[in-house]
Amino acid sequence: MRLILSTLLALVIATVVGVGATWMTSTRGTDFGTLQIGAWTARPKTGTADVDPYSRASIARSGDLPIGQGDGVAFLAKTDDKKRPLDGRCDVVVSGVTPAARFWTLTLYDLKGHLVANSLQRYGFTSEEIIRSADGSFEVRMASRSRAGNWLPTGGIERYTLLLRLYDTPVGVATRTPRDAPMPAIATAGCP
Amino acid sequence: MIRFVFTIVAGVLLGGLVHLVSVLALPRIASQDAYSRLTSMTELNAVTGLPLADPGNTLMPYMDPAFATAICRYDLSAGPIKLAVPVSHAYTSVSFYTHSDVAYYAINDRSAGKKVIELNLMTEAQHADLPEDEDVTAADRLIIDSPTSTGLIVLKALAAEPGMMPQAQASLAAATCKVQTDAPPAKQMGPAAKR
Numbered sequence: 001m002r003l004i005l006s007t008l009l010a011l012v013i014a015t016v017v018g019v020g021a022t023w024m025t026s027t028r029g030t031d032f033g034t035l036q037i038g039a040w041t042a043r044p045k046t047g048t049a050d051v052d053p054y055s056r057a058s059i060a061r062s063g064d065l066p067i068g069q070g071d072g073v074a075f076l077a078k079t080d081d082k083k084r085p086l087d088g089r090c091d092v093v094v095s096g097v098t099p100a101a102r103f104w105t106l107t108l109y110d111l112k113g114h115l116v117a118n119s120l121q122r123y124g125f126t127s128e129e130i131i132r133s134a135d136g137s138f139e140v141r142m143a144s145r146s147r148a149g150n151w152l153p154t155g156g157i158e159r160y161t162l163l164l165r166l167y168d169t170p171v172g173v174a175t176r177t178p179r180d181a182p183m184p185a186i187a188t189a190g191c192p
Numbered sequence: 193m194i195r196f197v198f199t200i201v202a203g204v205l206l207g208g209l210v211h212l213v214s215v216l217a218l219p220r221i222a223s224q225d226a227y228s229r230l231t232s233m234t235e236l237n238a239v240t241g242l243p244l245a246d247p248g249n250t251l252m253p254y255m256d257p258a259f260a261t262a263i264c265r266y267d268l269s270a271g272p273i274k275l276a277v278p279v280s281h282a283y284t285s286v287s288f289y290t291h292s293d294v295a296y297y298a299i300n301d302r303s304a305g306k307k308v309i310e311l312n313l314m315t316e317a318q319h320a321d322l323p324e325d326e327d328v329t330a331a332d333r334l335i336i337d338s339p340t341s342t343g344l345i346v347l348k349a350l351a352a353e354p355g356m357m358p359q360a361q362a363s364l365a366a367a368t369c370k371v372q373t374d375a376p377p378a379k380q381m382g383p384a385a386k387r
Contacts, residue, residue: 013203018210068298113253
């Protein structure tokens, strides 16, 4: 009887630990091959044939098609530079320069990866349409109410994700340091 | 007491095994991955334009709203695929994914270096069967080896400004993706070629 009970206990622990760990890693992701620059993270290897099993599992779960390495690389940010989660009710400023790339796009998504509805139908900026200052740097302001300059509406949602995608870029698997890829800063400018 | 500790240790070790197996099995058993989502709405061995990314479109997460996207879902069992994508004004790329959504190859208009990105997609076995001389004449066409016989080709054209979207979509609508057949039966592939 005690043997059956302890076997059962071992099996229950095995299930909880095993399935729990899989669920955690496939929803939250792992740090394998992650390139972290400021608040931005990228996994250039997910766009190649030698993608790690954890990324494969998370791609299969989310239904995402990762951007191929010959196409570009995607940087994702969920917090500002001070690790504060991006809040759609606050003013958040993304400013600076981007790494070398023929084109880039900056897009705002909710935490499920869907675009956020707004009356302007503006979901992001491309490198061609953004207004820059004389030195080539730019400033994009994420806010729920309209702002002057490059305004990206947040729809007032509580949490969101920013995706900076570089197309036709030397940034990729070989990139290690912020010197190779100067990413724009993210700062929360003020909350109502 | 020692028995209880042993039970827990055994459970955790077994749990590690369960975790490894389930991570490796997940891509095979997932029913909501991109390939499955696209299967019902795309034609086989033909180019299908996808609806534009907008808040109501939850087809796939993290779609780039600045791009027009089209899919060619391929099956190489009938023969190699010929793909031709006219280059749009701003930026055009072609990415290849296996059935389990692994991005094994991607190319953009600049690395293709022509007005039309032309590619031949085949399995490694089909590539090996290619006659030697044909390989030489086809040298100006890029040959891609697909690790699986089925998969997805994703065609993307950038609309650098929202007003450019119709042009980006038009250039993808002119793309062709069809099974390559040298004999007359190629005529039967007509409808796919017209798109």
